[in-house]
Amino acid sequence: MKFISLLYKGGFIAIALTGAMAPLPLPAAVPVYLNDEKNIEERIEDALSRMTLEEKIGIIHAQSKFSAPGVPRLGIPELWCTDGPMGVRPEVLWDEWEQAQWTNDSCTAFPSLTALAATWNPEMAYLYGKSIGEEARFRNKSVLLGPGINVYRTPLNGRNFEYMGEDPYLIARMAVPYVKGVQSNGVAACVKHFALNNNEINRHTSNPIVDDRTLYEIYLPSFKAAATEGEAWSFMGGYNLFRGEHASYNPILMNDILKGEWNWDGAVISDWGAVHDTESAVKGGLDMEFGSWTNGLTNGRSNAYDNYWLATPYLEGIRSGRYSEDELDDKVRRVLRLTFRTAMNRQRPWGSMVSDEHKQACREIGEEGIVLLRNENNILPVDASKVKKIAVVGENAIKMMTVGGGSSSLKAAYEITPLEGLRNRFGKDIEITYSRGYVGDTTTSYNGVVTGQNLADSRTPEELRAEAVKAAREADMVIFIGGLNKSDHQDAEDSDRYSMELPYGQDALISALREANPNMVVVNISGTGVAMPWANKVPGIIQAWYLGNETGNALASVISGDTNPSGKLPYTYYASLDQVGAHKMGEYPGHPSIDNLGNEVMDMPYNEGIFVGYRFTDKNKLRPTFPFGHGLSYTDFAYGDVFVPKVMKKDASAIEVTVPVTNTGDRKGKEIIQLYVRDIKSSVERPVKELKGFSKVELEPGQTEQVTFKLGRDAFSYFDADRHEWVMEPGDFEILVGASAGDIRSKATFRAE
Ligand code: BGC
Numbered sequence: 001m002k003f004i005s006l007l008y009k010g011g012f013i014a015i016a017l018t019g020a021m022a023p024l025p026l027p028a029a030v031p032v033y034l035n036d037e038k039n040i041e042e043r044i045e046d047a048l049s050r051m052t053l054e055e056k057i058g059i060i061h062a063q064s065k066f067s068a069p070g071v072p073r074l075g076i077p078e079l080w081c082t083d084g085p086m087g088v089r090p091e092v093l094w095d096e097w098e099q100a101q102w103t104n105d106s107c108t109a110f111p112s113l114t115a116l117a118a119t120w121n122p123e124m125a126y127l128y129g130k131s132i133g134e135e136a137r138f139r140n141k142s143v144l145l146g147p148g149i150n151v152y153r154t155p156l157n158g159r160n161f162e163y164m165g166e167d168p169y170l171i172a173r174m175a176v177p178y179v180k181g182v183q184s185n186g187v188a189a190c191v192k193h194f195a196l197n198n199n200e201i202n203r204h205t206s207n208p209i210v211d212d213r214t215l216y217e218i219y220l221p222s223f224k225a226a227a228t229e230g231e232a233w234s235f236m237g238g239y240n241l242f243r244g245e246h247a248s249y250n251p252i253l254m255n256d257i258l259k260g261e262w263n264w265d266g267a268v269i270s271d272w273g274a275v276h277d278t279e280s281a282v283k284g285g286l287d288m289e290f291g292s293w294t295n296g297l298t299n300g301r302s303n304a305y306d307n308y309w310l311a312t313p314y315l316e317g318i319r320s321g322r323y324s325e326d327e328l329d330d331k332v333r334r335v336l337r338l339t340f341r342t343a344m345n346r347q348r349p350w351g352s353m354v355s356d357e358h359k360q361a362c363r364e365i366g367e368e369g370i371v372l373l374r375n376e377n378n379i380l381p382v383d384a385s386k387v388k389k390i391a392v393v394g395e396n397a398i399k400m401m402t403v404g405g406g407s408s409s410l411k412a413a414y415e416i417t418p419l420e421g422l423r424n425r426f427g428k429d430i431e432i433t434y435s436r437g438y439v440g441d442t443t444t445s446y447n448g449v450v451t452g453q454n455l456a457d458s459r460t461p462e463e464l465r466a467e468a469v470k471a472a473r474e475a476d477m478v479i480f481i482g483g484l485n486k487s488d489h490q491d492a493e494d495s496d497r498y499s500m501e502l503p504y505g506q507d508a509l510i511s512a513l514r515e516a517n518p519n520m521v522v523v524n525i526s527g528t529g530v531a532m533p534w535a536n537k538v539p540g541i542i543q544a545w546y547l548g549n550e551t552g553n554a555l556a557s558v559i560s561g562d563t564n565p566s567g568k569l570p571y572t573y574y575a576s577l578d579q580v581g582a583h584k585m586g587e588y589p590g591h592p593s594i595d596n597l598g599n600e601v602m603d604m605p606y607n608e609g610i611f612v613g614y615r616f617t618d619k620n621k622l623r624p625t626f627p628f629g630h631g632l633s634y635t636d637f638a639y640g641d642v643f644v645p646k647v648m649k650k651d652a653s654a655i656e657v658t659v660p661v662t663n664t665g666d667r668k669g670k671e672i673i674q675l676y677v678r679d680i681k682s683s684v685e686r687p688v689k690e691l692k693g694f695s696k697v698e699l700e701p702g703q704t705e706q707v708t709f710k711l712g713r714d715a716f717s718y719f720d721a722d723r724h725e726w727v728m729e730p731g732d733f734e735i736l737v738g739a740s741a742g743d744i745r746s747k748a749t750f751r752a753e
Contacts, residue, residue: 161527
């Protein structure tokens with residue numbers, strides 16, 4: 001009878017009991033405990049006790065590009081994964097990256113995760129996670145491969161657009177609701193890429209050399225929050241190495257930290273093709289192997305799943321007594337837990353695809369994430385009573401960006417380009433001309449998904465520029481829409497950018513356009529920072545990211561003033577690589593070396609340590625083009641005096657800080673109030689300031705709000721590597737509140753006993 005009860009709880013009675021395909025009817029009332037976590041543990045043990053060794057080995061590795069087989073005999077279903085993290089990937093062939101040519105797998109392409117982070121709005125992160133999770137659920141996926149939360153260490157990293165910026169606190173606050181939103185659908189988030197996967201160049205051999213304090217203060221906090229507060233059901237290991245082992249089965253990262261210190265009960269999934277050895281994978285805390293080629297990474301072999309490191313070689317190792325079954329059982333339990341939480345969760349909702357709600361979410365997140373970087377003489381919003389003709393220039397005004405960039409590439413149900421968005425919004429009142437200005441990347445397909453655009457252009461650069469300059473001269477206003485794209489060495493997986501400069505001669509074109517017509521706005525579309533040598537000369541600058549389906553509408557909404565911009569930068573906008581700790585002090589892209597296993601690796605010392613992003617520019621008194629946290633509004637906000645009690649008692653677990661903020665302009669708007677802390681005197685070197693709180697408030701003209709922050713002791717602590725614990729030293733601390741890391745409006749000090 002036990003057998004029946006197990007299967008009945010999972011809802012797969014018929015197949016197991018009768019071996020027939022027609023399911024027996026389920027009992028009329030479905031017991032409420034079906035989705036009960038306590039009950040899951042019972043079911044795991046029960047299932048485990050019934051599985052053969054071969055079945056156990058079977059469920060811990062792939063059977064296709066994106067699925068694992070489950071245990072058909074016991075009614076445990078297949079487990080399907082999908083990319084992630086900005087939309088649900090179109091269906092690929094069983095054993096290929098190429099499209100399966102489905103006609104019903106178009107998705108909502110949501111804004112890039114950098115854009116989400118730029119909203120600084122955890123509610124948007126929840127909405128994002130919930131919406132993308134609904135799409136994953138509708139497509140019957142159990143695991144969404146995202147969010148990506150690696151720290152922005154260098155602006156050259158090709159995958160910055162898939163991540164959430166440079167600050168561990170901001171990333172953590174945004175990642176937790178994303179994870180919860182996804183998982184509210186009975187779909188697991190798979191938080192990636194754990195850990196230290198901070199560049200794409202040499203991504204399989206990069207060997208970051210990082211001290212413990214830096215690891216715990218900068219590179220781990222967002223992952224810890226996703227695991228412990230977000231309770232993410234799965235994690236993906238990175239391709240890179242760390243202290244002599246690959247990240248996907250790194251005993252320090254996976255066993256000691258993730259499953260040990262953080263007591264996490266989820267399943268570790270390898271990155272695709274990140275496994276290179278059976279023994280290390282067995283011992284290093286990896287639970288599921290995906291995407292392996294059987295000859296390391298170089299040679300593909302079709303349908304080689306039995307040859308995976310965690311397949312036959314592991315099975316034989318157990319049979320010969322080389323490995324015990326204990327490690328295997330731990331992996332199997334974790335995979336079963338993942339399955340019970342997702343594919344066998346009978347109370348999960350059904351999900352939905354490209355719904356009106358998802359379009360709306362996409363647009364709202366895009367509008368809130370766009371960052372107005374500069375607005376001299378209030379050039380924006382466009383005043384339709386004065387501007388009768390706008391010259392739009394630049395390839396990114398017409399190029400569809402949801403296709404390309406690597407595993408996050410999508411088959412979007414539709415994509416409104418910036419030019420379409422502007423024409424939709426202004427078409428009746430303002431004449432809009434378009435000139436391309438330069439030809440960058442004419443690719444219009446990725447892995448078989450085609451945009452349907454034809455971007456071929458045979459004109460010379462001189463002809464293109466002359467046309468654009470003429471159009472600029474004849475218009476009342478120029479809107480240049482350029483930046484990067486998703487081709488290799490731009491914002492794309494598996495390669496980093498070569499430099500911070502804009503490609504395709506855009507800087508020279510921007511200067512020529514400005515000469516022709518100084519009434520100019522530059523819209524930079526990218527997922528990472530670019531050099532802007534013209535930043536002080538162009539009156540309007542917008543950072544517009546990749547915004548998915550609703551790109552053009554969201555952008556036009558901000559340009560027209562229908563939306564009052566409220567995004568702020570989730571990373572420092574450096575003027576040059578000299579201002580970046582990783583390039584100035586650390587090594588990038590590292591130097592060749594041989595690791596302890598005899599492998600050729602690229603050692604990459606993170607000599608800048610904890611001084612990443614604004615922590616580095618603050619310390620070295622550098623002036624970036626735009627500071628971390630910067631972003632303007634069409635209204636103004638005044639900050640009053642910050643209040644903090646004079647003393648934090650020895651036994652107090654937290655301290656409360658308040659600051660009044662007033663909308664002093666004449667439009668409703670949202671402000672992101674940022675709170676940084678500084679340890680005035682410390683026994684160890686600490687950053688000049690660190691973000692430890694933020695709050696996004698919406699204020700009517702003239703309205704004031706008292707914004708309150710509650711700061712626990714962790715906000716003031718550093719990681720003492722020798723003691724392996726967080727330490728808050730007694731003494732004086734400063735609270736700094738402001739509109740960005742470069743615009744502190746009010747300060748106060750208190751003494752911690
Ligand atoms: C990427 C992952 C992705 C996986 C599956 C890998 O190349 O690094 O982020 O989820 O492929 O497409």
